[in-house]
Amino acid sequence: xxxxxxxxxxxxxxxxxxxxxxxxxxxxxxxxxxxxxxxxxxxxxxxxxxxxxxxxxxxxxxxxxxxxxxxxxxxxxxxxxxxxxxxxxxxxxxxxxxxxxxxxxxxxxxxxxxxxxxxxxxxxxxxxxxxxxxxxxxxxxxxxxxxxxxxxxxxxxxxxxxxxxxxxxxxxxxxxxxxxxxxxxxxxxxxxxxxxxxxxxxxxxxxxxxxxxxxxxxxxxxxxxxxxxxxxxxxxxxxxxxxxxxxxxxxxxxxxxxxxxxxxxxxxxxxxxxxxxxxxxxxxxxxxxxxxxxxxxxxxxxxxxxxxxxxxxxxxxxxxxxxxxxxxx
Amino acid sequence: xxxxxxxxxxxxxxxxxxxxxxxxxxxxxxxxxxxxxxxxxxxxxxxxxxxxxxxxxxxxxxxxxxxxxxxxxxxxxxxxxxxxxxxxxxxxxxxxxxxxxxxxxxxxxxxxxxxxxxxxxxxxxxxxxxxxxxxxxxxxxxxxxxxxxxxxxxxxxxxxxxxxxxxxxxxxxxxxxxxxxxxxxxxxxxxxxxxxxxxxxxxxxxxxxxxxxxxxxxxxxxxxxxxxxxxxxxxxxxxxxxxxxxxxxxxxxxxxxxxxxxxxxxxxxxxxxxxxxxxxxxxxxxxxxxxxxxxxxxxxxxxxxxxxxxxxxxxxxxxxxxxxxxxxxxxxxxxxxxxxxxxxxxxxxxxxxxxxxxxxxxxxxxxxxxxxxxxxxxxxxxxxxxxxxxxxxxxxxxxxxxxxxxxxxxxxxxxxxxxxxxxxxxxxxxxxxxxxxxxxxxxxxxxxxxxxxxxxxxxxxxxxxxxxxxxxxxxxxxxxxxxxxxxxxxxxxxxxxxxxxxxxxxxxxxxxxxxxxxxxxxxxxxxxxxxxxxxxxxxxxx
Numbered sequence: 001x002x003x004x005x006x007x008x009x010x011x012x013x014x015x016x017x018x019x020x021x022x023x024x025x026x027x028x029x030x031x032x033x034x035x036x037x038x039x040x041x042x043x044x045x046x047x048x049x050x051x052x053x054x055x056x057x058x059x060x061x062x063x064x065x066x067x068x069x070x071x072x073x074x075x076x077x078x079x080x081x082x083x084x085x086x087x088x089x090x091x092x093x094x095x096x097x098x099x100x101x102x103x104x105x106x107x108x109x110x111x112x113x114x115x116x117x118x119x120x121x122x123x124x125x126x127x128x129x130x131x132x133x134x135x136x137x138x139x140x141x142x143x144x145x146x147x148x149x150x151x152x153x154x155x156x157x158x159x160x161x162x163x164x165x166x167x168x169x170x171x172x173x174x175x176x177x178x179x180x181x182x183x184x185x186x187x188x189x190x191x192x193x194x195x196x197x198x199x200x201x202x203x204x205x206x207x208x209x210x211x212x213x214x215x216x217x218x219x220x221x222x223x224x225x226x227x228x229x230x231x232x233x234x235x236x237x238x239x240x241x242x243x244x245x246x247x248x249x250x251x252x253x254x255x256x257x258x259x260x261x262x263x264x265x266x267x268x269x270x271x272x273x274x275x276x277x278x279x280x281x282x283x284x285x286x287x288x289x290x291x292x293x294x295x296x297x298x299x300x301x302x303x304x305x306x307x308x309x310x311x312x313x314x315x316x317x318x319x320x321x322x323x324x325x326x327x328x329x
Numbered sequence: 330x331x332x333x334x335x336x337x338x339x340x341x342x343x344x345x346x347x348x349x350x351x352x353x354x355x356x357x358x359x360x361x362x363x364x365x366x367x368x369x370x371x372x373x374x375x376x377x378x379x380x381x382x383x384x385x386x387x388x389x390x391x392x393x394x395x396x397x398x399x400x401x402x403x404x405x406x407x408x409x410x411x412x413x414x415x416x417x418x419x420x421x422x423x424x425x426x427x428x429x430x431x432x433x434x435x436x437x438x439x440x441x442x443x444x445x446x447x448x449x450x451x452x453x454x455x456x457x458x459x460x461x462x463x464x465x466x467x468x469x470x471x472x473x474x475x476x477x478x479x480x481x482x483x484x485x486x487x488x489x490x491x492x493x494x495x496x497x498x499x500x501x502x503x504x505x506x507x508x509x510x511x512x513x514x515x516x517x518x519x520x521x522x523x524x525x526x527x528x529x530x531x532x533x534x535x536x537x538x539x540x541x542x543x544x545x546x547x548x549x550x551x552x553x554x555x556x557x558x559x560x561x562x563x564x565x566x567x568x569x570x571x572x573x574x575x576x577x578x579x580x581x582x583x584x585x586x587x588x589x590x591x592x593x594x595x596x597x598x599x600x601x602x603x604x605x606x607x608x609x610x611x612x613x614x615x616x617x618x619x620x621x622x623x624x625x626x627x628x629x630x631x632x633x634x635x636x637x638x639x640x641x642x643x644x645x646x647x648x649x650x651x652x653x654x655x656x657x658x659x660x661x662x663x664x665x666x667x668x669x670x671x672x673x674x675x676x677x678x679x680x681x682x683x684x685x686x687x688x689x690x691x692x693x694x695x696x697x698x699x700x701x702x703x704x705x706x707x708x709x710x711x712x713x714x715x716x717x718x719x720x721x722x723x724x725x726x727x728x729x730x731x732x733x734x735x736x737x738x739x740x741x742x743x744x745x746x747x748x749x750x751x752x753x754x755x756x757x758x759x760x761x762x763x764x765x766x767x768x769x770x771x772x773x774x775x776x777x778x779x780x781x782x783x784x785x786x787x788x789x790x791x792x793x794x795x796x797x798x799x800x801x802x803x804x805x806x807x808x809x810x811x812x813x814x815x816x817x818x819x820x821x822x823x824x825x826x827x828x829x830x831x832x833x834x835x836x837x838x839x840x841x842x843x844x845x846x847x848x849x850x851x852x853x854x855x856x857x858x859x860x861x862x863x864x865x866x867x868x869x870x871x
Contacts, residue, residue: 214388
């Protein structure tokens with residue numbers, strides 16, 4: 001419990017801090033948000049009647065003092081109430097709830113593909129001899145982050161949709177529609193995984209305990225799987241939290257290229273329409289996802305790494321009592 | 330036991346790298362080792378002794394290549410085998426005890442499992458049988474409460490226990506040969522003795538041939554039947570241990586015998602060409618400490634650690650005062666309190682009559698130049714991106730600016746004091762050997778003309794021959810500059826080479842103190858006697 005409580009507080013702090021910064025930024029923008037939203041929608045025909053504006057402000061929760069708004073909106077978050085969209089009139093929470101599963105499906109597949117790809121490249125690079133072959137393999141994954149997503153997306157569409165016809169070029173119907181967007185997103189994700197993962201694997205590969213494992217005569221797969229990867233996976237897990245946060249928010253380009261609905265599209269539309277309730281809502285949902293995954297990863301770390309587990313269990317440190325073991329190394 | 334060798338190395342050549350960077354590490358080595366015998370391969374870092382060990386295991390590191398020669402184990406020529414067949418042999422026919430127990434066990438696997446996986450691999454034991462046999466092995470290597478230990482992870486064991494686990498792994502499948510690569514150089518001397526004892530009894534019980542790689546001739550003298558001395562990739566001398574030590578033929582062996590601290594009990598004297606400053610007759614101690622206490626708060630509720638529980642000491646001017654004790658005895662904590670690196674919980678430190686323990690802020694900062702510290706790990710205590718010139722003159726910059734030329738001149742002078750040539754000025758720490766790096770650290774400490782040097786295990790990370798050179802340098806510098814030393818070490822063999830007074834620490838308190846000769850020759854406590862008997866080389870000097 002003493003291990004869990006600080007992590008939960010940390011997650012709450014991240015959510016609160018994100019809310020505060022977003023709130024301040026939006027309220028620091030010049031002009032009246034309601035008026036601005038109306039102007040985007042109706043141009044010069046937008047009403048300027050003060051009574052109508054006041055009614056709209058109340059409807060969108062933008063009435064009262066700034067402090068009042070800050071507090072009421074924050075409390076509303078805990079009820080899952082993200083306000084009403086000024087551009088569409090829908091509840092923001094409904095909009096997000098409809099978009100989120102579509103984004104999540106793509107993100108989950110991208111994460112899995114990226115992780116698997118990074119793992120394969122890392123093992124290939126680790127086993128590769130001679131040196132130039134290893135260097136060559138190590139140079140490939142960074143391309144994933146160097147090539148922009150809209151380019152990969154367009155190339156994938158033209159090859160696999162138009163030429164081969166294996167996957168649909170757009171839309172969000174069924175599993176086949178998420179394959180190409182997921183591959184597009186998995187490239188940068190996998191590249192980042194590879195950077196962390198390969199560094200950890202090469203470090204573990206040089207460690208003394210791997211030499212011990214080799215000297216025991218264990219087979220190559222056992223040495224790699226039990227001794228190297230079990231240790232290398234720990235730093236890589238930390239990255240998963242950051243990657244999920246990135247995927248939850250960073251899908252805008254891919255959703256645009258593949259004409260899919262999702263969190264990214266909502267955000268782009270909301271920003272263009274100056275729809276501040278939707279912008280805040282999306283930012284908060286992403287912040288919560290990020291905070292929760294980071295918290296889970298932190299807790300997982302405690303499960304996977306016995307050194308942290310011992311500290312958590314707060315057992316007295318093992319002290320040897322024999323003369324030979326008297327040294328506490 | 331027959332006289333047929335179980336290990337036969339013939340004309341072994343190993344090179345590292347290729348092209349211009351090619352380095353010929355082993356140049357024609359022949360070895361023979363019969364069942365039940367211990368052969369020690371002795372040499373300094375870079376002599377090629379570890380490369381020989383790796384070649385016997387068939388585990389040469391990346392970039393190393395056997396260019397000529399054969400390695401035969403139990404009649405099988407290793408060099409003709411494929412990697413897959415080698416993996417069957419390793420652990421089964423050839424066991425291995427690594428150097429550094431703190432890094433040689435997998436941190437995320439349980440102790441028992443790390444032994445059991447070797448058993449399952451080579452003996453075909455079932456999961457349950459291997460696990461119960463692993464507990465028996467832990468018991469055999471002298472680990473108390475083996476059932477509980479088998480379920481623990483490496484970080485829950487002390488260094489000595491971890492090394493016993495590694496010995497258990499090496500002997501798990503009762504191999505014909507065990508290769509032990511510096512098995513105890515990372516351990517305290519008392520622990521070293523118990524670990525080596527354990528290896529000897531396993532050798533006797535199973536008739537194992539042991540190839541013991543070590544830089545310490547005293548360890549070899551105590552444990553080996555035969556000794557091979559290596560220098561720069563070739564064997565310069567070999568023979569039965571007693572003969573090699575009693576009548577070394579080669580000049581390099583003689584130098585090693587002379588350098589091994591375990592084999593010499595006399596205190597080092599300044600060399601003849603050193604001009605000593607005349608002694609100051611003042612009787613007041615340079616430094617005195619009363620009732621020093623330090624308690625570290627426990628992490629995660631594991632209870633506070635009482636590192637130092639009331640230490641009094643007095644260091645006279647121009648003497649070497651040594652604190653000796655095992656890891657965790659509180660000796661380093663005491664030294665750090667005296668150097669004001671950490672604050673004492675209570676107690677008083679007086680330096681040259683002034684109360685050091687009460688100083689704060691600017692006054693303490695100015696006072697720091699009188700007490701300088703040299704740490705154990707020479708490379709780790711030097712900023713890797715700074716040149717030697719910058720490193721040794723850095724402390725002077727705190728006192729004001731210097732012109733570039735002044736700085737170069739001062740740096741060259743400081744290096745000269747530690748017997749390093751001016752060609753080292755532009756080098757970076759990574760380009761220095763361990764001994765050179767420690768000399769640079771000493772030069773840096775001398776830059777501000779301190780009165781007291783706190784030397785925290787200054788030679789523990791160095792090879793014995795380099796150890797001896799650095800100790801000689803310290804003795805010379807002391808005479809030249811009238812320095813006072815507080816010397817911290819776990820190794821009584823080193824301590825007796827340099828000390829005037831000795832304090833023995835155990836569990837946070839001084840258990841015995843006095844003039845060096847008295848403590849060493851007429852120890853008053855069982856603990857001190859244990860430390861003295863742990864000094865390797867007793868087989869020769871006794």
